[in-house]
Amino acid sequence: LFRSQYKKLSNKKKLGSVSHSSKKLMKKHIGIFVDSKRKSGGAYQELLYIIKNFEMHENDYKVSIIFANQNLDIDIKKFNFDIHYLNMNILDRYISYLRNYNRFFRKFKKIFLFKNKFEKLINEKKIDLIYFTGPSQYSLYLENSKFIITVPDVSHRENLEFPEMINDSEFERREETLKTVLPKAVIIITNANIIKERISFFYKVLKDRILVINHQPSLAISNYQNKSGGKLKKLEKYNLPPKYLFYPAMYFPHKNHKTLIDALAKLKDKKIENISLVCCGNDNGYLKNLKKYVNKKNLSEKIKFLDYVDDEDLPSLYLNSSILVMTSLIGPTNIPPWEAFKLGIPVIYPNLEGIREIYGESVLYYDPLNEDDLATKIKNLYFDNELQKKLVLNGKKKIEEIEKKGELTIFLKKMIFKMMKKICKILLPSFILNYLKNIKEKLETQKYKSLPIKEVFGKIYNEKVWTPENEKKNFKYYSGLGSHKSEFTDEYISKTISFLKTFEKKPSIVEFGCGDFEVSSKLVNFSSSFTACDIFEDLIKTNQERFKDEKLKFLVLDMTRDQLPEAEICIIRCVLQHLSNQMIKKFLNRINGKFSYLLITEHFPKKEIFTPNKDIITGPNIRLSDESAVDLTKSPFNLNVLNEKNICKVYSKSVDGFLNTQLYKIK
Numbered sequence: 001l002f003r004s005q006y007k008k009l010s011n012k013k014k015l016g017s018v019s020h021s022s023k024k025l026m027k028k029h030i031g032i033f034v035d036s037k038r039k040s041g042g043a044y045q046e047l048l049y050i051i052k053n054f055e056m057h058e059n060d061y062k063v064s065i066i067f068a069n070q071n072l073d074i075d076i077k078k079f080n081f082d083i084h085y086l087n088m089n090i091l092d093r094y095i096s097y098l099r100n101y102n103r104f105f106r107k108f109k110k111i112f113l114f115k116n117k118f119e120k121l122i123n124e125k126k127i128d129l130i131y132f133t134g135p136s137q138y139s140l141y142l143e144n145s146k147f148i149i150t151v152p153d154v155s156h157r158e159n160l161e162f163p164e165m166i167n168d169s170e171f172e173r174r175e176e177t178l179k180t181v182l183p184k185a186v187i188i189i190t191n192a193n194i195i196k197e198r199i200s201f202f203y204k205v206l207k208d209r210i211l212v213i214n215h216q217p218s219l220a221i222s223n224y225q226n227k228s229g230g231k232l233k234k235l236e237k238y239n240l241p242p243k244y245l246f247y248p249a250m251y252f253p254h255k256n257h258k259t260l261i262d263a264l265a266k267l268k269d270k271k272i273e274n275i276s277l278v279c280c281g282n283d284n285g286y287l288k289n290l291k292k293y294v295n296k297k298n299l300s301e302k303i304k305f306l307d308y309v310d311d312e313d314l315p316s317l318y319l320n321s322s323i324l325v326m327t328s329l330i331g332p333t334n335i336p337p338w339e340a341f342k343l344g345i346p347v348i349y350p351n352l353e354g355i356r357e358i359y360g361e362s363v364l365y366y367d368p369l370n371e372d373d374l375a376t377k378i379k380n381l382y383f384d385n386e387l388q389k390k391l392v393l394n395g396k397k398k399i400e401e402i403e404k405k406g407e408l409t410i411f412l413k414k415m416i417f418k419m420m421k422k423i424c425k426i427l428l429p430s431f432i433l434n435y436l437k438n439i440k441e442k443l444e445t446q447k448y449k450s451l452p453i454k455e456v457f458g459k460i461y462n463e464k465v466w467t468p469e470n471e472k473k474n475f476k477y478y479s480g481l482g483s484h485k486s487e488f489t490d491e492y493i494s495k496t497i498s499f500l501k502t503f504e505k506k507p508s509i510v511e512f513g514c515g516d517f518e519v520s521s522k523l524v525n526f527s528s529s530f531t532a533c534d535i536f537e538d539l540i541k542t543n544q545e546r547f548k549d550e551k552l553k554f555l556v557l558d559m560t561r562d563q564l565p566e567a568e569i570c571i572i573r574c575v576l577q578h579l580s581n582q583m584i585k586k587f588l589n590r591i592n593g594k595f596s597y598l599l600i601t602e603h604f605p606k607k608e609i610f611t612p613n614k615d616i617i618t619g620p621n622i623r624l625s626d627e628s629a630v631d632l633t634k635s636p637f638n639l640n641v642l643n644e645k646n647i648c649k650v651y652s653k654s655v656d657g658f659l660n661t662q663l664y665k666i667k
Contacts, residue, residue, distance in 0.1 A: 003386045005119075023287050030054065031127040033361055035068035035136050044048050044074075045218035045335055047133045047148065052219060054253040064125060068138060073280060083120060086138075092117045096141035101180075109143075119143050129186070135174065139181040149181060150189045154198050155254070155330040162254040162330075164284075180201055191215050192333050193473070194354030214358070214402050216341040220311035221318070224343070237313070240304060243379065246321035246345075247487040248309070248336050249328060251279075251287040256327040256350075258293065262371035263378060265297045270375075273302075275382060277325075280306035280317065323381055323388075326350065329368055334359055338402070341395035346388045348377050351581075449620035453560060453583065456618055457536050465620045479515030482574045482603075487652055488659050492573075492601065493522050495648040498665065499599075500526040510567035510595070512559040512587075513575030517543045520571065524549050531565050533557040560586040570595040574659075576630045577602050577622040581615045581637075586629065588637060591666075598664040599647070604629045606657050613637065624657050628663045632664070 023160075032051065036044055054063045063366050064082040067074070082272075088096070095114045098105040118141045130147040139149055156165045156174045165171060182188055182203045188210045190196055196210045216222070245264075249255040257279065267275055267391075294303050302440060309317060318324070324340040325348045332352035337359060340347045350368035364381055367373040381387055408650065448456045459465075464472055466480035482488045502506060506528040511520050511570060514532035516539070524530045533555045534540055540554045555565070560583050572590070577583050591598075603624045613636060614628035623629055632639040647661040 018518055019495055028061055028128045029064065029126055030129050030131055030134065031064050031066050031084075031122065032131045032140060033066045033068070033124070033136060034074070034133060035073065035138060037072045037074070040327070046152075046215075048219045049216050050131070050133055051081070057082060066121070066128060068131075083127075084125060086118060086121060088117050088138075088141075093137075093141065100140065100143055116141060116143055116269060119145060135177055135181075135536065137173065137177050137449055139185075140177060142184075145185050145225050146188045147181075147184075148189065149185045150176065151182070151195070152191060153195055153200055153330060154178070157198070157202050159254060159330055162252070164252050164254060173469065185209070186397055189213055192331075192354060192358055194332065194357070215333055215335045215338050216402070217342045217399070218311065218314070218335060220314050221339040221342050224315040228566070238278075238304075238306065238317070240278055240317075240320065241276040242309060243320070243322040244304075245279045245323050245325045246281045246318060247277065247325050247327065248281060248314070248317075249326075249334075250281040251283045251290060251305075252287060254328065254330045255281075256329050256368070258292050259328045259369060259371050260325060261290070261294060261297060261299065261303065261375060261585075264299055264302060264375040266375035267379060268299065268302070270379075272379060275302070275378065277303045278306065278317070278321065279303070280309045282308045314339075314344065314384065318345055321345060323348060323378065325378065327368070327374070327593075331355075337363060337395075338399060341399035344392045344396065346381055346391040347395065348381060360394070360398060362391065362398040364391060387613070409652070436571075441464055444616045445619045445621050449617050453579075453618055454535050454558065457534075460620050461536050475516070476634075477540055478535075479518065480574070483515055483518045485654075487654075488650060489519050491648050491650050491661070493519065495661070496523060496599065497526055499647060500569075507568040508566075509569045509571060510565050511571040511573070512542070512557070512564075513572060514554070515539070517547055519573065521547055523571075524552050527551060529553070529567075531555060531567065533559065533565075535559070559590075564590050564594050566594050568595065569597045569599060571599045573599075573601040573661075574597065574603070576600065576626070576632075578620065580618045581613060583618055584632075584637060588632070588639060596665065596667050598632075599661065600630075600664065601659060602630045603655060603659040604649075604658040604660040606651075617664055639664065639666070 013449045018285070029559050032047075032054070034047055035168050036047065051065070054061060064084055065079055066084045066086055069087050070085055096118060099114075100106065101114055101614045117519060118138065121127075122142075122145050127145070130142065130145055132147060132149040135149060135151050139147060148206040151390045156171050159165055160171070167474075168368075182199065182205050185205075186209075188199060188205060190199060190212060191214055193212055196207060196212050199205060199210055200207045215315075245260075247257070247260060251257070258350045260277065264275065264277055267273075272662060291305065294300055318339060322345075324336055326334060326336060326344050327350060328334055329350065329352070337349060338349045347359075347363040349355065349363040349365060352368060356365070364377050366377045381391070448459070451459065461477045464478065467478035468481070471478055471484075478484070490548065500523065506526060507527045509523065509527040510531040510533065510660070512533050513519060514534050514659075517532055520530070520532060529551050530549075531553050532543065534543075535556070537556045540556050544554050557564075559581075576587075579587075580632060603622055605624060605627045610627050612629055612631035614623055614626050616623055618625070631637075633644070634643060641664040645663045647663050648659075649661070650659045651657075652659060
């Protein structure tokens with residue numbers, strides 16, 4: 001749309017040169033920063049997934065990968081992007097830290113001899129944005145560069161009983177990084193809503209800036225092609241039993257291997273001895289303790305500990321297992337369940353807080369520290385083929401749902417769109433921008449042209465057209481910012497209540513197009529009766545469940561066709577602006593003798609003189625973009641009123657216009 005319309009408007013060479021420069025500007029340079037080693041487990045797999053998604057958008061971004069140093073044991077041949085090494089020594093890092101956080105150095109850093117090595121690399125390579133794939137300490141050293149940061153968990157604030165969270169100043173390291181850099185991050189990415197809530201709570205970050213992107217299977221699993229004979233080869237390599245429980249996790253206390261070992265001991269005591277366990281992961285010194293514990297429980301023949309497993313071997317280790325058993329007490333999410341879903345392996349998972357929202361009915365839950373419960377769940381699932389099939393089917397549906405969402409891809413596309421919008425605003429005159437915006441709105445409105453009015457508003461609400469992204473999970477139905485933002489609602493509610501109080505007796509009120517009823521719910525107590533009407537039936541049912549008052553009644557009603565209820569005051573707030581002139585006329589033809597007052601709220605253009613009542617297609621958009629508004633006293637409506645009065649007129653920068661409320665006395 002942009003290219004075609006711009007071409008029509010630009011025939012001059014001057015405009016052609018602008019088009020060339022805008023194309024050049026649109027390809028922003030992203031630097032993906034890596035300081036986690038290949039054997040870091042999930043962090044490394046997340047890195048590969050992020051890089052894969054950027055490869056899909058290589059025409060939209062220029063991407064470089066910045067490695068902290070050459071000692072990360074990562075095969076750079078896998079990556080098709082430019083590679084840079086930062087190689088900051090201890091002194092470099094300390095100087096960069098002082099430049100940001102020491103008052104003296106911060107004040108005089110422009111004349112300071114020692115420069116910030118990280119910022120120098122970013123400037124030299126002309127990188128626009130840094131993407132930290134984890135909560136890296138290197139984010140502390142950025143002075144001017146914008147950045148995105150991934151925070152998989154805030155477990156050090158919740159799980160202080162584990163030595164890996166507090167020993168060797170680990171708590172201080174994590175806390176200093178997060179509390180310092182999160183308020184500065186452009187976007188924070190995490191993998192579950194409960195973690196989003198905790199980040200916002202602990203670090204006072206606006207939830208709007210925290211993006212939830214679900215875990216995905218590692219690329220080794222996503223790209224796996226099941227070939228004949230692959231299983232046998234892997235079994236021979238690792239000398240594993242024919243079927244086993246599988247637990248891929250680094251060897252740390254919080255991974256809770258102990259409960260799983262205890263559960264196997266319980267099964268052995270019950271003479272269920274044909275169940276084995278295979279664990280794999282990088283060891284940080286804790287594995288020797290686990291092996292001692294296994295020997296103590298006389299389970300050495302039943303439990304096999306593998307080291308870090310190469311990516312090419314991982315799919316077969318899953319496929320030769322009978323069940324994936326996760327016992328980690330921290331997360332609450334992890335990558336292995338998604339890998340098991342992908343490969344059709346049933347999953348047992350600890351019932352941690354917030355986890356059911358993520359996995360739903362795709363896993364079999366157990367009490368996280370109860371080895372008896374875990375033993376029972378293992379036994380039930382191991383011998384119940386129907387339960388296995390059910391979990392595998394639910395897991396397949398869950399992974400398909402997540403893959404279909406393509407959350408990271410959507411995020412990257414949004415970044416592209418925002419960058420393009422900024423570039424267009426800089427390069428193009430405002431009249432061209434307005435022209436393109438109007439074309440876009442008119443094209444969007446065409447899909448509502450042939451629909452009956454009932455289907456129009458059902459489609460708008462069901463597709464959440466008026467719902468901001470950050471509110472889509474919070475509201476089933478949402479009637480737009482005009483019903484929720486205080487800049488639109490506060491003065492309106494106050495002035496309307498003042499008007500209602502002028503009546504000797506509380507007046508009866510009817511409202512058409514009541515929407516989600518967020519605003520008018522504040523007016524019910526100032527009425528003798530309040531009838532709230534809307535054309536969308538499920539919205540009315542939702543309102544009936546949410547709002548309870550003996551004075552209040554909700555009706556499903558088409559204001560352009562149905563018999564209208566009578567009342568002293570008729571409220572229509574931000575509704576007529578969505579209707580065509582023909583629909584407004586149909587409504588006006590039905591109001592004779594029904595009401596004493598009309599209280600009408602509409603969006604008005606910023607300029608004082610404008611052409612009112614320009615016609616539109618009934619739908620989600622309004623006349624404001626066409627510098628028009630509904631005025632019932634003007635042609636073609638010419639409503640006869642005894643008198644009229646302005647109740648309030650509120651300017652909004654977000655729509656660059658006024659929200660105008662007019663009171664008409666009509667009988």
